[in-house]
Amino acid sequence: AQGSVTASPSQYDGEYDCPVTVGTPGVTLPLDFDTGSSDLWVFSSELPASERSGHAYYTSSSSSTSKLDSGETWDISYGDGSGAEGNIYIDKVTIGGITVTSQAVEAAESVSSEFVSDTSNDGLVGFAFDSINTASPNHVQTWFGNAEAQLASPVFTANLKKGKAGNYNFGYIDSSEYTGSITYATINSANGFWEFSASGYAVGSGAFSSQSIDVIADTGTTLIYLPAAIVKAYYAKVSGSSNSASAGGYIFPCSATLPSLTIGIGSYKAVVPGTFLNYAPNTGSTCFGGLQSNAGIGLSILGDVFLKSQFVVFNQGVPKIGFAPG
Numbered sequence: 001a002q003g004s005v006t007a008s009p010s011q012y013d014g015e016y017d018c019p020v021t022v023g024t025p026g027v028t029l030p031l032d033f034d035t036g037s038s039d040l041w042v043f044s045s046e047l048p049a050s051e052r053s054g055h056a057y058y059t060s061s062s063s064s065t066s067k068l069d070s071g072e073t074w075d076i077s078y079g080d081g082s083g084a085e086g087n088i089y090i091d092k093v094t095i096g097g098i099t100v101t102s103q104a105v106e107a108a109e110s111v112s113s114e115f116v117s118d119t120s121n122d123g124l125v126g127f128a129f130d131s132i133n134t135a136s137p138n139h140v141q142t143w144f145g146n147a148e149a150q151l152a153s154p155v156f157t158a159n160l161k162k163g164k165a166g167n168y169n170f171g172y173i174d175s176s177e178y179t180g181s182i183t184y185a186t187i188n189s190a191n192g193f194w195e196f197s198a199s200g201y202a203v204g205s206g207a208f209s210s211q212s213i214d215v216i217a218d219t220g221t222t223l224i225y226l227p228a229a230i231v232k233a234y235y236a237k238v239s240g241s242s243n244s245a246s247a248g249g250y251i252f253p254c255s256a257t258l259p260s261l262t263i264g265i266g267s268y269k270a271v272v273p274g275t276f277l278n279y280a281p282n283t284g285s286t287c288f289g290g291l292q293s294n295a296g297i298g299l300s301i302l303g304d305v306f307l308k309s310q311f312v313v314f315n316q317g318v319p320k321i322g323f324a325p326g
């Protein structure tokens, strides 16, 4: 089998949400596909009504194929302080025409205010490795982990776009979605992430600095977070920029022309256009950067601002990750 699903950007490309059908009869929910986590969780009828407002949700008792995964609970916290928790049902989950009949569906009994107010999604689908799934006392498998047996190849691809719909494909690589050739990096999945070593960086037309940068490819994080020294070198080329405590990161005059950012993957130079690095208006005539320091995070993140400039192959078989111009 193979499948494809549309990925729709929220405002400012903050996240990319895809239709996922859960249960029988199916309820279709926009879920945020997240290669930086490994829980498939949904807004549910078990939430207080106040936390469900503005959201569609899963009602296990209305699904004839739903079965309580008794004794199992989940509780996830993300680095931005958001989180959710609840219990678990086994039910059918279909994405892009591919159905997993016994998928662990983590039903929310409580969600943090960030998720209540983010009405773009009604939950997340984790596409990282099972080791960081939060279900307890036993881990549950990701949807992709369960779907792999049906796929010709243990791969999925991300073809995210700036300001318009893109897509995720499952089980195949569509050569019409990229140009040139795909360059692969070996994945170290020991921390549960799609983690690899980038080979260096360049700012605009400046010299490429060869250095190993440990990064994760994370569709669930909006921005790019890199070591402070690299970020400082970037904004040194943006006149009027500053690292603002009140804004929570680097800002600059919205009229600034931003240089591109090149990230090396092996010998491949992945270029993020300067326009992608003006993330969104801040206050007044200042704008917030799509590149921020990883200080306090403990790792570097290639989030959507980077990923939407590339065609990305996530191969869970090896594991390895591939990049090509989108």
Ligand SMILES: CCNC(=O)c1c(-c2ccccc2)csc1NC(=O)CNCCc1c[nH]c2ccccc12
Residues within 6 Å of the ligand: 015, 032, 034, 035, 036, 037, 078, 079, 080, 081, 082, 114, 118, 218, 220, 221, 222, 296, 297, 298, 301
């Ligand atoms: C800003 C969200 N990202 C993180 O917290 C994160 C961190 C991280 C750790 C410490 C401090 C800041 C970030 C490491 S890996 C990593 N990646 C993930 O956690 C991927 N999943 C993010 C899901 C997520 C968190 N808040 C949201 C709000 C809307 C939609 C999705 C989300």
